[in-house]
Amino acid sequence: xxxxxxxxxxxxxxxxxxxxxxxxxxxxxxxxxxxxxxxxxxxxxxxxxxxxxxxxxxxxxxxxxxxxxxxxxxxxxxxxxxxxxxxxxxxxxxxxxxxxxxxxxxxxxxxxxxxxxxxxxxxxxxxxxxxxxxxxxxxxxxxxxxxxxxxxxxxxxxxxxxxxxxxxxxxxxxxxxxxxxxxxxxxxxxxxxxxxxxxxxxxxxxxxxxxxxxxxxxxxxxxxxxxxxxxxxxxxxxxxxxxxxxxxxxxxxxxxxxxxxxxxxxxxxxxxxxxxxxxxxxxxxxxxxxxxxxxxxxxxxxxxxxxxxxxxxxxxxxxxxxxxxxxxxxxxxxxxxxxxxxxxxxxxxxxxxxxxxxxxxxxxxxxxxxxx
Amino acid sequence: xxxxxxxxxxxxxxxxxxxxxxxxxxxxxxxxxxxxxxxxxxxxxxxxxxxxxxxxxxxxxxxxxxxxxxxxxxxxxxxxxxxxxxxxxxxxxxxxxxxxxxxxxxxxxxxxxxxxxxxxxxxxxxxxxxxxxxxxxxxxxxxxxxxxxxxxxxxxxxxxxxxxxxxxxxxxxxxxxxxxxxxxxxxxxxxxxxxxxxxxxxxxxxxxxxxxxxxxxxxxxxxxxxxxxxxxxxxxxxxxxxxxxxxxxxxxxxxxxxxxxxxxxxxxxxxxxxxxxxxxxxxxxxxxxxxxxxxxxxxxxxxxxxxxxxxxxxxxxxxxxxxxxxxxxxxxxxxxxxxxxxxxxxxxxxxxxxxxxxxxxxxxxxxxxxxxxxx
Numbered sequence: 001x002x003x004x005x006x007x008x009x010x011x012x013x014x015x016x017x018x019x020x021x022x023x024x025x026x027x028x029x030x031x032x033x034x035x036x037x038x039x040x041x042x043x044x045x046x047x048x049x050x051x052x053x054x055x056x057x058x059x060x061x062x063x064x065x066x067x068x069x070x071x072x073x074x075x076x077x078x079x080x081x082x083x084x085x086x087x088x089x090x091x092x093x094x095x096x097x098x099x100x101x102x103x104x105x106x107x108x109x110x111x112x113x114x115x116x117x118x119x120x121x122x123x124x125x126x127x128x129x130x131x132x133x134x135x136x137x138x139x140x141x142x143x144x145x146x147x148x149x150x151x152x153x154x155x156x157x158x159x160x161x162x163x164x165x166x167x168x169x170x171x172x173x174x175x176x177x178x179x180x181x182x183x184x185x186x187x188x189x190x191x192x193x194x195x196x197x198x199x200x201x202x203x204x205x206x207x208x209x210x211x212x213x214x215x216x217x218x219x220x221x222x223x224x225x226x227x228x229x230x231x232x233x234x235x236x237x238x239x240x241x242x243x244x245x246x247x248x249x250x251x252x253x254x255x256x257x258x259x260x261x262x263x264x265x266x267x268x269x270x271x272x273x274x275x276x277x278x279x280x281x282x283x284x285x286x287x288x289x290x291x292x293x294x295x296x297x298x299x300x301x302x303x304x305x306x307x308x309x310x311x312x313x314x315x316x317x318x319x320x321x322x323x324x325x326x327x328x329x330x331x332x333x334x335x336x337x338x339x340x341x342x343x344x345x346x347x348x349x350x351x352x353x354x355x356x357x358x359x360x361x362x363x364x365x366x367x368x369x370x371x372x
Numbered sequence: 373x374x375x376x377x378x379x380x381x382x383x384x385x386x387x388x389x390x391x392x393x394x395x396x397x398x399x400x401x402x403x404x405x406x407x408x409x410x411x412x413x414x415x416x417x418x419x420x421x422x423x424x425x426x427x428x429x430x431x432x433x434x435x436x437x438x439x440x441x442x443x444x445x446x447x448x449x450x451x452x453x454x455x456x457x458x459x460x461x462x463x464x465x466x467x468x469x470x471x472x473x474x475x476x477x478x479x480x481x482x483x484x485x486x487x488x489x490x491x492x493x494x495x496x497x498x499x500x501x502x503x504x505x506x507x508x509x510x511x512x513x514x515x516x517x518x519x520x521x522x523x524x525x526x527x528x529x530x531x532x533x534x535x536x537x538x539x540x541x542x543x544x545x546x547x548x549x550x551x552x553x554x555x556x557x558x559x560x561x562x563x564x565x566x567x568x569x570x571x572x573x574x575x576x577x578x579x580x581x582x583x584x585x586x587x588x589x590x591x592x593x594x595x596x597x598x599x600x601x602x603x604x605x606x607x608x609x610x611x612x613x614x615x616x617x618x619x620x621x622x623x624x625x626x627x628x629x630x631x632x633x634x635x636x637x638x639x640x641x642x643x644x645x646x647x648x649x650x651x652x653x654x655x656x657x658x659x660x661x662x663x664x665x666x667x668x669x670x671x672x673x674x675x676x677x678x679x680x681x682x683x684x685x686x687x688x689x690x691x692x693x694x695x696x697x698x699x700x701x702x703x704x705x706x707x708x709x710x711x712x713x714x715x716x717x718x719x720x721x722x723x724x725x726x727x728x729x730x731x732x733x734x735x736x737x738x739x740x741x742x743x744x745x746x747x
Contacts, residue, residue, distance in 0.1 A: 018652065018654065018655075020651070020652075020654075020655050020658075021654060021655070021658070024655075024658050028658070028663075032666060035667070035671075035685075035688070036666060036667075036670050038681075038682060038685075039670050039671055039681050039685050045679070046679055089536060090707060090709060090713070091713060092699070092703075095679075113530040114530065115530055115531075115532060116530065116531040116532065117531075117532055117534070118531050118532065118533040118534065119533075119534045119536050120533060120534070120535055120536060121536050121537060122535035122536055122537055122538035122539070122541055122545075123537050123538055123545045123546060123702055123706055123707075124545075124546050125538055125541035125542060125543055125545065125546065126414050126543070126546075128535055128538070128541065129541060132533055133505060135531065136531070139531055161484065161485050161486075161515060162480065162485075162486055162487070162488060162511050162514070162515045163485065163486070163487035163488075164487070164488060164489075164490060164507065164508050164511055165487060165488075165489045165490070166489065166490040166491070166492065166504045166507075166508070167489065167490070167491050167492075168491075168492050168493075168494030168497075168500050168504075169457075169458075169461055169491055169492070169493060169494055170461070170493060170494045170495045171494030171495050171497065171500075172494060174494055174497040174500060174501065175497070176497055178495070179495060179496060179497050195657070195658075195661070199654055199657070203654070282392075283392070285390075285570075286566070286570075286653045286654070286657070287393065287563075287566050287567070287570065287653070288390060288392045288393060290562070290566065290657055290661075291392065291393060291396035291397075291400075292392065292396065294396070294400065294558070294661075295396055295399060295400055295403070298400065298403065298404060298407075299403060299407065302404075302407050302408070302411065302412055303407065303411060303412075307412065308412050308413060308414050308498075309416075309419075309496060309498070309499050311417065311418060311419055311420075311467070311499075312413045312414065312415050312416065312417050313411050313412075313413070314410060314411065317410070317411045331464060334495050334496075335462070335464055335495075338495040339461065339462050339464075339493075339495055340462070341462050341463075341464070342462075345462050345463055345464070
């Protein structure tokens with residue numbers, strides 16, 4: 001035990017000797033939280049419209065003013081030339097062109113459907129689909145208004161109507177900050193553990209100081225534990241810093257128990273550190289380790305479900321996610337912070353994480369050779 | 373010149389000697405393209421939906437069947453009371469709950485009006501919005517079928533949509549340019565800054581500096597192999613996205629490659645700049661990875677459109693070169709526009725390159741003098 005404590009002290013001295021790293025460990029997460037959390041949003045605002053109104057009747061103008069009134073759309077241009085409109089779309093000046101052909105008002109007046117031509121910039125498919133859905137909503141409202149106006153003529157047919165009311169639980173306003181912050185916390189911890197711990201070990205190899213440890217009677221598991229504990233502590237401190245920022249700056253609700261969140265993150269951290277130390281035994285230079293780490297981090301993060309739901313992934317990817325620690329911590333963080341899930345709700349994730357952490361750590365202890 | 377070539381050859385040997393670096397150089401872009409293409413998707417598929425049916429009649433049965441057979445949802449538990457809702461959603465398996473009011477079918481036929489509620493798990497805003505929208509659409513469909521009216525009958529305005537540039541709404545159109553941008557920053561900025569700081573950290577830089585090679589030649593020699601490798605990477609990504617996803621290059625290929633070269637040059641000069649600032653490899657890695665990589669992913673408009681962010685992020689991203697390169701790629705690759713549409717962005721990238729090179733020359737010289745002074 002005393003050996004471990006001395007080793008840990010040595011690690012801390014080593015880490016903080018480099019002033020830059022000492023500052024970066026705490027500074028970078030703060031900056032990242034402040035910049036990245038609010039940046040990530042899929043909410044659509046300000047879809048720029050170009051209107052080509054060839055009709056110029058009351059009906060068409062009404063439709064345009066209805067579009068202007070919605071919070072999603074901004075009528076930026078209106079022109080009579082289709083070519084000019086296409087040009088605007090081409091130059092990224094507008095996102096959507098709405099063409100109202102002449103005769104639109106007349107058709108509607110006669111109770112016939114009036115045609116609209118919509119051209120959307122669909123390079124970002126998700127965005128295009130959403131804007132299109134919003135546009136349909138506006139048109140539906142417009143339709144209802146017209147139907148009410150024409151009500152006298154349409155009377156007589158009772159249409160059974162199903163009223164749908166919807167509510168979003170745990171995040172009434174669909175605030176994306178609430179969605180991203182638990183995920184970013186997970187990524188921060190992941191990055192700190194993965195990069196710093198692995199680099200640390202490889203650096204000792206590169207500069208030869210590891211040989212000095214190897215000739216001492218320090219046991220393999222002592223050495224690995226001593227390498228893990230400092231980064232575990234740093235990671236948890238970073239987590240605290242991140243949580244404080246979340247509370248103070250973004251006013252994140254915290255429904256569940258903090259202890260549970262820290263428990264989940266600690267186990268996650270051990271898994272990450274174990275894997276980092278395991279991978280570092282394969283690398284001889286910091287550069288090599290960096291690329292290996294980066295390779296795995298990209299896969300972990302993209303597959304963790306931070307940006308896109310795991311349920312939407314193909315089945316084989318979901319199977320791979322069973323050994324992806326980031327996928328578990330993403331789920332645990334969100335469930336505990338936003339939904340107030342209890343230990344029972346997340347017990348399966350916790351147990352799985354423990355298994356993964358134990359597995360990776362054993363691998364690391366096993367791979368590490370004192371006779372390097 | 374011969375000396376310089378020898379130096380370049382040495383650098384190449386350094387890179388090729390290590391198979392890991394090579395695997396990563398070409399493995400990361402390939403994995404990213406494939407992950408983005410096959411794994412990361414925003415679509416709602418097979419989301420588990422639970423029902424709280426207070427009515428239990430034929431009508432509610434029909435509606436729930438219709439919802440579950442849509443392919444978007446999969447039937448979850450049948451809840452018994454309102455208390456169960458929280459439990460179901462908290463367990464994280466269930467994404468949405470539908471509540472039918474009492475006497476749903478009776479009311480619908482008798483009074484012509486019945487209501488149901490959709491409760492979704494707002495902790496995942498995207499899923500929640502999508503699920504609500506899909507349920508609403510399915511129910512609208514259902515009530516239309518119920519009245520036997522065709523879709524057009526109730527609509528006065530019929531919009532017709534043309535999705536420009538990407539008619540089948542594929543995600544690839546967005547992420548292939550993004551991945552190229554990201555990989556270039558990674559390889560050029562990160563790798564060059566590491567190799568140069570490595571020489572500094574181990575003191576071999578001094579060995580190089582006292583050799584008859586000029587400092588400019590040393591830096592160029594360090595950078596040239598990465599220039600070639602990144603260029604190969606661009607070509608590999610383009611080929612991969614063409615063969616696997618059938619993504620065509622609509623515009624001029626030469627223009628595209630030329631713009632890529634400019635961007636590579638920009639990233640390389642950024643890498644050199646980082647190496648003049650960082651003293652150790654760890655610092656270089658930290659600066660390029662945390663300072664460059666994450667902002668590039670999140671603020672360059674690659675996954676998250678900049679237009680949707682608060683204004684201030686628009687300004688922040690304005691100083692990030694990747695943002696401009698993505699615009700160029702989108703224009704040339706997908707829209708098929710010519711140089712006239714991207715000259716502004718090209719100019720901005722050139723300015724960035726010039727600034728980075730200028731700054732690094734300044735920093736580099738100062739370092740040399742102080743080192744000379746120490747010796």
